[in-house]
Amino acid sequence: MRAVEYSVTGEPEVLTLVDRPMPEPAAGEVRVRIHRSGVNPTDWKSRRGSEAGTPVHPAQVPNQDGSGVVDAVGRGVDAGLRGRRVWLWEAAYQRPSGGTAQEYAVVPVRHVVPLPDTASYDLGAALGVPFLTAHRCLTVTEDGPVHLGPGKLAGRTVLVAGGAGAVGNAAIQLARWSDATVITTVSNPEKGNLAALAGADHVIDYKQQDVVSEVRAIAPGGVDTIVEVSPAANAAIDAAVIATHGSVAVYATDGGGTMELPVRASMVPNARWQFVLLYTAPDSWRPRGLGDVAAAVAAGAIRVGPEAGIPLHHYTLEQAAEAHTAVESGVVGKVLIDVT
Structure with missing residues (x-):
């Protein structure tokens, strides 16, 4: 599968498109076929690091936010999640292989939230951070x-x-x-x-x-x-x-x-x-935040796009460096990578 990764900190050019083996979900995990990957300032700050040229091992797949479809589940996870549309949060945090800038991402099941059929993948990838x-x-x-x-x-x-x-x-x-x-x-x-x-x-x-x-x-x-x-x-x-x-x-x-x-x-x-x-952030807050944002999505209360005051900028997976550059340069709107 195609994935973007970086093995050294630095400018957007350190992002490299590679071919990785298909990951398999372990116990308590799900595998998500990523449709959209959202890019946030936290993603380029992590990529840049505190000092350019610092080795990153294992190589890091960037981007915390994303949306897609669950296509496999690990032991102990409800099989009914297969085929469900979801949005992801903190996919890459402390998980080098978990970022959403790849075709398939494996994350703990608690890091996916159902995405209603009425909500677009664009919205799903814009929710997390x-x-x-x-x-x-x-x-x-x-x-x-x-x-x-x-x-x-x-x-x-x-x-x-x-x-x-x-x-x-x-x-x-x-x-x-x-x-x-x-x-x-x-x-x-x-x-x-x-x-x-x-x-x-x-x-x-x-x-x-x-x-x-x-x-x-x-x-x-x-x-x-x-x-x-x-x-x-x-x-x-x-x-x-x-x-x-x-x-x-x-x-x-x-x-x-x-x-x-x-x-x-x-x-x-x-x-x-x-x-x-x-x-x-406190563990006691996180379920409330996730639940309320999910409720707002289900109610149709939050939107993305120019009509909602947040223009969308789409890039391909091959253009991940350009997507990071756009966010780092302060583009107005939401930057999304179209993975699928």
Whole structure:
């Protein structure tokens, strides 16, 4: 079978298309014929590593997210899963052969979630990292809900920084499904249009408008939850608009990795600064996140594509390096590799 792998860290060119033996599922595992492989920033960051040229042994198949059809099951796994459409999450994490940039991937059965016939493979491959990250960000607020769904965020206001990004788009869609009032910030009118298509109630162009005054005009008491993509740039803004007992959920690092925290402005409202990384998130949260995202898909509440504010960019398996380059360069939208 065809697979993409890298045996050394570095630029996208380290990704190599090879022929691998067909993998067989062990006890508790399933084999999925991959239709779509989703590419996220975490995938190129893992490929690049901390130092270019570092050997990777065994060679790593990249990409955490994907969708496809279960075609074989291991011992102890319900045989009824064969032929089921599924989406995959954290397929490559601590599994060199598990990534979705290959024709067949073997993963533990808990790493696949049923994909309804009404949902496309494109949507399935776009769910894992963005939507689970967004779910975690939206459920860490003091006295806030631990589940998402209709009515769960009613009466609450959510501010999403970077509403045209993949996680920003996911946060807007999940927050609107849960009946929050959603404010988002963007850097230009084109991105503002995408955020509006995702479902944002209010769109603020931070290059043309004063974010603090605009947010306070919409939510005089402040916002309950902030989904933050750029903490170094936005920490002072976040502290100025956070509501009492509100939270700032930080899921990205700005590239620099440091930020100045406004202590007094955060202390007075008893605000929470919560850092979010899927791989080390609490085990108690994960079933809730998976269940809620699956429920949103089943309800038809989340979408992908330009009409949902998230343009799709398709590549072939042979173009895996170009797909990684597109994500690394900050392309607006979702990058997918068409494996099957």
